[in-house]
Amino acid sequence: MTPIEPENSIDLLSRLKHGDKLAYEKIYFAFSKELLVAAFKKTGDKVIAEELVQNIFISLWEKRESLNIENLQAYLFGALKLSVINHIRSLVTENKYVEYQALNYTENSDDTAHSIALNDLSGIIEDSINSLPLKTQEVFRLSRYQFQSVKDISTELNISEKAVEYHITRSIKRIKEYIKNFYIFF
Numbered sequence: 024m025t026p027i028e029p030e031n032s033i034d035l036l037s038r039l040k041h042g043d044k045l046a047y048e049k050i051y052f053a054f055s056k057e058l059l060v061a062a063f064k065k066t067g068d069k070v071i072a073e074e075l076v077q078n079i080f081i082s083l084w085e086k087r088e089s090l091n092i093e094n095l096q097a098y099l100f101g102a103l104k105l106s107v108i109n110h111i112r113s114l115v116t117e118n119k120y121v122e123y124q125a126l127n128y129t130e131n132s133d134d135t136a137h138s139i140a141l142n143d144l145s146g147i148i149e150d151s152i153n154s155l156p157l158k159t160q161e162v163f164r165l166s167r168y169q170f171q172s173v174k175d176i177s178t179e180l181n182i183s184e185k186a187v188e189y190h191i192t193r194s195i196k197r198i199k200e201y202i203k204n205f206y207i208f209f
Contacts, residue, residue: 032095161180
């Protein structure tokens with residue numbers, strides 16, 4: 024880099040402020056390589072470094088009329104520092120978002136798959152119960168859905184406790200077979 028003397032810097036900035044493209048080019052050629060090296064050291068990526076430096080010079084041109092720069096070198100390297108910080112901050116935010124999405128997507132996918140499997144299983148169980156004789160269905164529902172004891176079911180249906188146990192055992196065996204056959208079929 025060819026250093027720009029402070030007096031020349033003031034003159035170049037004044038000319039830049041009035042839209043002098045030649046002054047802009049001189050500033051660009053005087054600082055771009057050094058800025059690029061510094062940006063590359065911070066980012067480790069040549070393309071990102073070039074983009075950050077380009078953005079600094081684009082901003083310099085676009086805001087030339089409103090900028091009050093006293094030290095051109097300090098201004099450009101300060102702008103680079105902020106650009107690198109913002110770039111790293113955006114990467115961190117993006118990575119957190121990607122991690123969040125991956126975690127959420129996995130959880131939602133697992134929840135969806137779990138819900139579907141649960142609905143399928145509930146349907147299979149209900150179909151198997153409906154295939155049982157009416158008395159066996161009634162005993163099973165009182166036992167498993169209404170949580171009544173064998174003694175209470177026996178009293179309510181006016182059947183022996185052994186008969187209640189038989190109906191429950193028969194129901195469970197039939198449901199297991201039904202589920203097994205369903206999963207073998209699919």
